[in-house]
Amino acid sequence: MRPALTLILPGLLLACDPAKDDTPSEFLDRDNDGFPETEDCNDLDAQIHPDAVEICDNIDNNCDGSIDGEDAFDAAAWFVDRDGDGFGQDGDFIYACEQPAGYTQDRTDCNDDDLTAYPGAAEVCDGVDNDCDGVIDEGTALDAQLWYRDGDEDGYGAELASVKSCTQPEGYVEDNTDCNDGNPDMNPGADEICNGLDDDCDTLVDDDDPGVVSDDNWIPDADGDQWGEEGATWVMACEQPLGYVHVDQEGDCDDDNPVVNPDQAELCGDDIDNDCDGNVDEPDAPNLLAWYVDNDGDGYGAAGSSPIYACENQDPRVPNDLDCYDYDADINPDAEETCYDGVDQNCDGESDYDCDLDGFDSVDYGGADCEDSEELANPDRAEVCGDGLDNDCNGDVDPCGLAASLYGEADGDAAGTSVAGGGDVNGDGRDDVIIGAPYHNSTLIEDAVAVGAAYIVYGPSSATASLSSASDATIEGAAEQDQLGSAVAIVGDQNRDGMADVLVGAFGEDSGGATAGAAYLFSGPFSGTISADDAIASFYGEITDDRAGAAVANAGDIDGDRTADLLIGAFQGGLSTGKEYADAGYAYLIYGPATGEIDLSFADTRFIGVHGGENAGTSLDGAGDFNGDGTKDIVIGAPFARPDGVYYGAAYVVFGPPPEGDVSLEEADRTYRGVNSGDTAGYSVAGIGDMNGDGRDDIAIGAPQSDAGAEGSGAVYIVAGAASSGSLSGATAILVGEDRDDSAGSAVSRGGDIDGDGVPDVLVGARLDDYGGSNAGAGYVVFGPLLGTVDLSEAEGKVIGEAENDFMGAAISTAGDTDGDGADDFVVGAEGSDGNGTNSGAAYIIRGGGW
Numbered sequence: 001m002r003p004a005l006t007l008i009l010p011g012l013l014l015a016c017d018p019a020k021d022d023t024p025s026e027f028l029d030r031d032n033d034g035f036p037e038t039e040d041c042n043d044l045d046a047q048i049h050p051d052a053v054e055i056c057d058n059i060d061n062n063c064d065g066s067i068d069g070e071d072a073f074d075a076a077a078w079f080v081d082r083d084g085d086g087f088g089q090d091g092d093f094i095y096a097c098e099q100p101a102g103y104t105q106d107r108t109d110c111n112d113d114d115l116t117a118y119p120g121a122a123e124v125c126d127g128v129d130n131d132c133d134g135v136i137d138e139g140t141a142l143d144a145q146l147w148y149r150d151g152d153e154d155g156y157g158a159e160l161a162s163v164k165s166c167t168q169p170e171g172y173v174e175d176n177t178d179c180n181d182g183n184p185d186m187n188p189g190a191d192e193i194c195n196g197l198d199d200d201c202d203t204l205v206d207d208d209d210p211g212v213v214s215d216d217n218w219i220p221d222a223d224g225d226q227w228g229e230e231g232a233t234w235v236m237a238c239e240q241p242l243g244y245v246h247v248d249q250e251g252d253c254d255d256d257n258p259v260v261n262p263d264q265a266e267l268c269g270d271d272i273d274n275d276c277d278g279n280v281d282e283p284d285a286p287n288l289l290a291w292y293v294d295n296d297g298d299g300y301g302a303a304g305s306s307p308i309y310a311c312e313n314q315d316p317r318v319p320n321d322l323d324c325y326d327y328d329a330d331i332n333p334d335a336e337e338t339c340y341d342g343v344d345q346n347c348d349g350e351s352d353y354d355c356d357l358d359g360f361d362s363v364d365y366g367g368a369d370c371e372d373s374e375e376l377a378n379p380d381r382a383e384v385c386g387d388g389l390d391n392d393c394n395g396d397v398d399p400c401g402l403a404a405s406l407y408g409e410a411d412g413d414a415a416g417t418s419v420a421g422g423g424d425v426n427g428d429g430r431d432d433v434i435i436g437a438p439y440h441n442s443t444l445i446e447d448a449v450a451v452g453a454a455y456i457v458y459g460p461s462s463a464t465a466s467l468s469s470a471s472d473a474t475i476e477g478a479a480e481q482d483q484l485g486s487a488v489a490i491v492g493d494q495n496r497d498g499m500a501d502v503l504v505g506a507f508g509e510d511s512g513g514a515t516a517g518a519a520y521l522f523s524g525p526f527s528g529t530i531s532a533d534d535a536i537a538s539f540y541g542e543i544t545d546d547r548a549g550a551a552v553a554n555a556g557d558i559d560g561d562r563t564a565d566l567l568i569g570a571f572q573g574g575l576s577t578g579k580e581y582a583d584a585g586y587a588y589l590i591y592g593p594a595t596g597e598i599d600l601s602f603a604d605t606r607f608i609g610v611h612g613g614e615n616a617g618t619s620l621d622g623a624g625d626f627n628g629d630g631t632k633d634i635v636i637g638a639p640f641a642r643p644d645g646v647y648y649g650a651a652y653v654v655f656g657p658p659p660e661g662d663v664s665l666e667e668a669d670r671t672y673r674g675v676n677s678g679d680t681a682g683y684s685v686a687g688i689g690d691m692n693g694d695g696r697d698d699i700a701i702g703a704p705q706s707d708a709g710a711e712g713s714g715a716v717y718i719v720a721g722a723a724s725s726g727s728l729s730g731a732t733a734i735l736v737g738e739d740r741d742d743s744a745g746s747a748v749s750r751g752g753d754i755d756g757d758g759v760p761d762v763l764v765g766a767r768l769d770d771y772g773g774s775n776a777g778a779g780y781v782v783f784g785p786l787l788g789t790v791d792l793s794e795a796e797g798k799v800i801g802e803a804e805n806d807f808m809g810a811a812i813s814t815a816g817d818t819d820g821d822g823a824d825d826f827v828v829g830a831e832g833s834d835g836n837g838t839n840s841g842a843a844y845i846i847r848g849g850g851w
Contacts, residue, residue, distance in 0.1 A: 416829025423500030431816025436485030459818025473526030492564030505549025516541030569617030584609030585616030624697025637682030696721025702745030713737030752824030765809030776801030823849030
């Protein structure tokens with residue numbers, strides 16, 4: 001471009017030749033804009049001429065001599081800004097291309113005389129519309145104050161109901177400490193009063209607030225006689241403090257003595273102001289003492305003599321008339337009684353010929369007491385085996401001879417937890433017994449604890465020894481914690497070899513699940529140590545915690561095939577009438593003969609408890625022919641059954657043969673419930689034979705928590721064959737425990753014929769009886785027939801535990817005739833005995849006959 005300019009410049013220079021005339025010509029229009037150069041201020045730019053529109057471009061577009069004047073087409077309007085806040089006010093403005101001093105393009109200032117008022121300014125409480133929003137001092141002002149609603153107009157506001165404002169709104173206050181803005185009597189300035197409210201808003205109500213103001217004042221009552229100590233300092237409280245009474249009850253003159261206060265009558269002769277009237281033993285006291293003549297001077301007045309009444313001592317008279325013979329100083333209530341001299345030395349009014357005070361005079365003086373120095377011997381007492389007394393005064397001392405004392409092998413074995421007998425398992429013609437020890441440790445498996453054991457003892461036995469030497473064979477559990485021996489039974493001849501077989505429970509066995517339980521059938525004869533794995537039949541619980549084998553029994557021949565059938569209880573079985581109910585309980589019937597391994601879900605009949613928690617199958621037994629139809633029946637105990645919704649406990653009788661499969665005990669042919677809630681009727685059950693001679697077999701039902709004799713004494717109910725369902729209060733006979741908490745009925749069994757009279761007898765266990773020491777326990781022999789209520793103190797025989805906590809009677813059973821003398825014997829367990837180590841347990845065989 002520069003060379004071209006170089007070429008042009010010479011021409012320009014020629015055009016500006018000074019020799020030429022430079023005077024504007026009125027005819028020359030170089031830019032062809034219609035204006036000659038004499039009128040055009042820039043004739044080289046067609047956009048500049050007198051008719052052009054002036055615009056803001058720093059050029060005099062219309063040649064009026066003014067550049068970018070206020071008449072420029074695109075000049076902006078500028079509004080005066082008097083207060084210099086950058087905002088002008090509409091109405092006072094000029095046009096200009098550039099901002100003039102003191103002007104601004106904004107015209108939104110609401111007050112152009114106040115530098116603090118303009119759009120966007122912070123609103124403050126000053127009476128000015130600072131932010132030009134048309135509102136003066138609104139609640140959003142920077143320095144606006146919080147005000148709290150005072151709905152109850154008590155001068156205190158509610159913290160959660162507030163507004164901001166430059167001035168106090170009506171109904172609002174500065175305070176926010178009102179805890180109840182709907183109650184003018186509740187605020188921080190109020191007094192705390194006794195109304196269940198936090199009146200002064202300090203979060204403490206009534207007596208919890210140390211500043212409470214109460215109309216009630218209270219005074220100490222140290223002796224609890226409802227009278228406050230006279231002159232004591234009172235306290236203010238809404239509720240009566242412990243150890244205080246209302247101040248209106250002030251006036252106790254001796255607040256350490258509950259029988260001294262204004263309500264008491266004045267008593268004579270005690271030198272006490274009993275009624276707090278300021279006078280002691282006043283003559284007009286309402287309870288004057290009676291003073292009796294004391295002829296013999298022994299301190300006791302003559303019985304039946306006439307007294308005189310006074311508060312003061314009337315010596316030589318005395319304030320009692322207890323002397324039965326006032327002419328002999330050696331005769332009075334403090335004298336020592338001399339029996340059999342015909343004189344009542346101690347004035348107790350008792351027979352002088354009943355020295356042991358048991359209600360029977362000595363036989364030496366025309367009475368019936370054979371041992372008048374021992375209250376445990378009289379015609380109403382049960383004969384106690386082994387105590388050296390003729391307890392029942394029938395002329396025989398301890399006729400119930402102890403045949404054998406058999407002790408557990410080691411600490412904790414709990415031998416005697418279960419016992420059974422009444423069958424010949426070795427074919428020698430004598431009945432044998434079996435004894436369970438569920439916590440016995442294995443001798444077959446190293447370090448296996450609580451496998452459990454069942455000991456076979458052939459009859460007759462006369463040992464006093466450990467079961468390790470006194471038993472003829474031992475059956476042990478197959479695994480740790482199987483607890484074999486939890487229940488035992490002799491069940492007849494299953495394999496038809498001419499010898500009775502045994503059924504043993506192991507309620508801790510795990511094949512069907514943890515503690516599903518099991519039962520094992522063994523065939524004799526037996527010798528040595530046998531494992532549960534050697535059983536001819538094994539029956540396994542269905543699921544975890546069923547506890548199958550907690551009870552086992554001989555059902556008798558229910559199906560008529562000449563082979564005894566089996567009963568197995570699982571008291572924690574979980575189904576009930578088609579619904580899941582924990583611990584409703586099961587009882588299983590298995591028809592014999594049985595062999596092999598059998599899941600109890602395949603039992604011939606499964607009896608199911610009616611409700612959850614009733615523990616049906618805790619006890620069970622063959623009931624004999626209860627209804628007299630020629631077929632054997634079954635009895636099943638459920639100690640926590642709740643007929644009619646009450647926990648009476650119950651025993652169910654099912655007539656044989658029952659349907660196969662599942663049978664709800666709700667459909668039992670007979671249901672016998674306890675008499676009162678908590679009786680635990682059905683804790684034990686037994687078929688006992690035909691006691692009343694009506695041709696139908698009878699049953700016994702134990703209720704160890706019954707209060708029939710005393711609280712927790714326990715009871716056993718004898719129910720005659722075919723008796724109608726209902727409360728056991730209608731039982732044929734009731735055997736009641738001797739004393740409180742004996743738990744009679746903790747075990748029950750048929751006794752066979754112990755006295756040889758041809759009538760069945762009954763055996764009763766009372767595991768908490770205290771005759772031999774606290775909880776030593778006892779077993780009773782009660783001869784049939786029975787009718788009405790019988791106190792077990794009148795039983796024909798009683799066997800007692802050797803020491804406290806033996807728990808004798810937790811298990812009891814007929815033993816059959818172990819010695820061949822024609823009379824049935826029995827066996828009783830004492831699971832807590834320490835005879836061969838702590839809780840080693842024991843079982844005792846007692847001879848029948850001669851009772």
